[in-house]
């Protein structure tokens with residue numbers, strides 16, 4: 006069912022999964038990317054865990070700013086944010102080791118794939134140890150991201166766990182437009198760069 010005008014969103018649910026009977030962990034990168042997704046989930050009666058794991062973001066003040074803005078938005082649905090440990094040095098070491106000389110290259114390259122991997126691995130681990138059945142991410146709502154990279158990082162992240170990866174394009178079915186509306190109407194802080202020291206301003 007659509008809950009707002011123009012919403013024809015239909016989830017692409019993993020086979021055999023009943024969302025209403027599942028515990029969903031939603032990895033959230035920031036408030037703007039989470040807006041329409043969280044709203045849709047809550048209106049469907051789904052109460053996801055909201056997991057903020059984004060050690061890619063620098064400086065730390067920017068990290069807390071994005072986290073607190075997400076917490077403000079999630080609170081409007083009565084949801085609390087789980088704030089993962091912030092460790093930018095570990096993130097940097099991980100993406101450097103996986104992307105080598107390409108670490109300072111353009112977005113959508115090897116650095117970003119490693120970055121998704123770092124964050125989704127942590128999310129998958131949290132999901133597995135806290136009784137969640139399914140993991141999905143708001144990273145797949147941003148038009149700046151390569152959805153195939155998000156999917157491959159997600160698949161890999163859950164590999165050693167019983168958690169099911171929910172690969173979902175969250176830009177479809179009116180959610181992109183709804184996101185833009187909600188960012189404005191809730192007066193959310195909307196950053197102009199992805200997060201790490203290599204990301205360029207959009």
Ligand code: SF4
Pocket residue numbers: 061062112113116117120121199200201202203204205
């Ligand atoms: S540009 Fe964004 S997705 Fe890519 S490595 Fe930096 S923070 Fe991660």
